[in-house]
Amino acid sequence: MLEIRELTRRFGENTAVDHVSFEVPPGLMTGFVGGNGAGKTTTMRMVMGVLGIDEGEVLWQGRPITRLDRRTFGYMPEERGLYPKQPILDQLVYVAQLKGMERTEARSAVQELLERFGLGERTKDHLEKLSLGNQQRVQIIASVLPKPAALILDEPFSGLDPLAVDSMVDLLREYTRDGVPVLFSSHQLDLVERLCDRLVVLSQGRRVAAGTVSELRDAGVPRFRLVLGGDAGWVRDLGGLDVLDLDGSSVLVEVAEDGAEQHLIAEATSRGAVHEFVRVRPALSEIYREATA
Incomplete structure (x- = not known):
């Protein structure tokens, strides 16, 4: 269980996230929605330790989250972090090794995921040579190496074609079946409605709604x-x-x-x-x- 309790972040006089609380239960997909500037990305960055927390706390398995806990999370940031001028296979293997995988194991896992996302024949291509949609596929692969304890994904479906969306959904479902909590943000409300077990809605830095789709519809x-x-x-x-x-x-x-x-x-x-x-x-x-x- 990932718990966000009263998270608050200020930038000068602007309160970007204002005492936001919600849970990301194990084995469920939680959709994180809100307009531009609502505070989704800032919240995710605080969860991952990329930004400091002014007030509140993040709990993992019922206790304050640690740096070691965060190292087991899969994270896909808003600003993609891979190197444009390196071959995709080499840098994905490197990312997996940074997360503790042995090189042989990492190479095998990366090859399998590249095949799954239709990039098996492009392993030597530099990232910048790929279309934006294929670059997004590579970013997704980087976020799930090695098998994560939790997934925090900022707009993972942006730029993906329908086939890639289906592949991504199948992959996420595999993780949730194994009990992995998944939090992802998206502006594609139809997709969120179709995929998510739970929803959290932010507006102007505050949580304005949370629950299952059925609960929100009946409320x-x-x-x-x-x-x-x-x-x-x-x-x-x-x-x-x-x-x-x-x-x-x-x-x-x-x-x-x-x-x-x-x-x-x-x-x-x-x-x-x-x-x-x-x-x-x-x-x-x-x-x-x-x-x-």
Whole structure:
């Protein structure tokens, strides 16, 4: 378990991260979302010890994290850190050796991952000769060597094509199945919604929402869609409901008073045919907009 408790970081008079707390449970993918300047990268840097902490603490396995703990983490920073004029195989093997792998073991692991990401025939190419998407693949490989105790990834899917995204997702799932906690940031909300077990939303340096996708969807004001056999205009006259959209026989309402939806369905059935009555849960993009508004 990776725990972030009341983390705070200031740059002069600007508070970039303001008492942020959340957990990254073992074996789960936690998505870290927020607009530019929300504090995601600064938080990740504090977790990894790249930036100092003004207030708060980071816990690993229930105790304050140490430098040795961080050495077992896989980290993909916002600013990519590989050398553009070196062959990708040589520098990945070197990175793996820095993290404690023997050269033979490192070479084998790197070769396997390069093959997996479609770069098996480009091992001697300099990094700068690769496309931006392929450079991103190499950065991903560097972050998972050797097998990490936790993964902290800043925009790992940026610039990847769909096939590379699928390869990355499969790789991350392998780690989570082994109990590795994964924290990654992304602006691709559809991808976060599809992949993540948990979400943390930052806005202006503060945590404004956290939980599973289901928990966040259920936390807002309930909305229901009603489809009738006839005109639904009468719904406007019912109390305890806000009509968000009305189109002939179909109406979308938001519950302003507890139990108003029960009155709605009772009234609807007394008036005639009811073809649909279903709760409408918001997409992650809606949750994000509401949380950061």
